[in-house]
Amino acid sequence: MSLIPWHTSGPSRALLDPYLGFRLDDDDLLAPLTLAPWETRAPWHRQVRRPRESYNYESLLPTNFGSNIKEDKDKFQLNIDVQHFLPDEIKVTASGNTLTVEGKHEEKPDEHGSISRHFVRRYVLPEDHDLNHLQSHVSTDGVLTITAPKIPADGNVARTIPIQHTGKPKRVILKHK
Template sequence: MRYDWTPLWRSTIGFDRLFNVLDEVQRTAEESFPPYNIERLDENRFQISVALAGYTPDEVTLTAEQNVLTLEGKKAEKEEKTFLHRGISTRNFKRQFTLADHVEVKGARFEDGLLLVELQREIPEAMKPRRIAINGITPGKVTQIESKAA
C-alpha cells in the first residue's frame, strides 16, 4: 500500500525533506530486486553487497552523485533461449541508496556473484572536534592594568 502525502504538504511549511525521506523509505520497501546487505566493517567503513547472479560488470552501472548512490542493471539478452524453469532474474533494475554526509564510495568489485561496494566516512578536519586552549591568569600571579593616580 502506498500512502499519499499530498494533504500534509498543504498544511506544513519547512518539512519538504521529511516527506521526501518518508516517500523514499516507502518506495524502497516496495522494491525487492536485487537483494542486498549493508554491513558495517568498522566505525567508518561500510560495505554494500548486492546479489547480481548472471550479470556482468558491463551490464551494471554504479553512480555516486551528492548523497545518492545509484545502481542500475540492464541485462543484455544475447540469444533467444527456451527455459523449462527461469528462477534467475534477468530484468532491468534501478536501486538507490542514500548516503550520509561525508560517506564516499572507495571502490566496487564483483566477487562470487555479488557486487561489493566499499564505502568510507571521511569527516573533514574542519568538522572534527578539537581541543581549545583556555588562556587565563595563572594562579598566584596578579597582573595590574594601567591606572592613573587619583
C-alpha cells in the same frame, strides 16, 4: 448472543493467515520422530493445537532481499546480489549523496525459453562518508560490493607536531657575582 460458535483458531482463521496455513511448525518436524508407527495425527490437529497469533511469522521471512548494508566506524559497505549479470552489464553511479546501481541485460535464452532482466536500486549514503573514494568490486559468486570510507572528523584526528630547534635560548640566564 450467537448460536454458532466462532473459534479464532479454527480453519476459517487460516484465510487471514499470510502463509495460508502452509507454515511449518515445530511439531511438523518433530512429530514424525516422536509418534509410534501405528499413531497418526488428525488433519484438524493443527487448527485446534493453539491460536495462530502465538506464532512468530517474522522468523519465516527471508532476512536478505538481495542487498545487505553495513556501516561501521571506518566505512559504509553495500553488498548486492548481481549473479545474473555480467560485470559490463552493471553500472554504478554516484550523484550527490545518492548511489544508483543499475543492471540490465537483453533477452537471453535459458532452460525455460528466454529472459531479460533489469533492475535499478538507489541508496542514500550517509553524509559523513567520502563519496569521491567509492570502490566497487564483483566477486566470482556474483556479489557486488561497494564501499565508501568514512571522512575522519577534524577534532578526533591526532597528528604529530614536529619540534624545531632554534638554537637560541628563550630565557636569559643571569650570572651571579
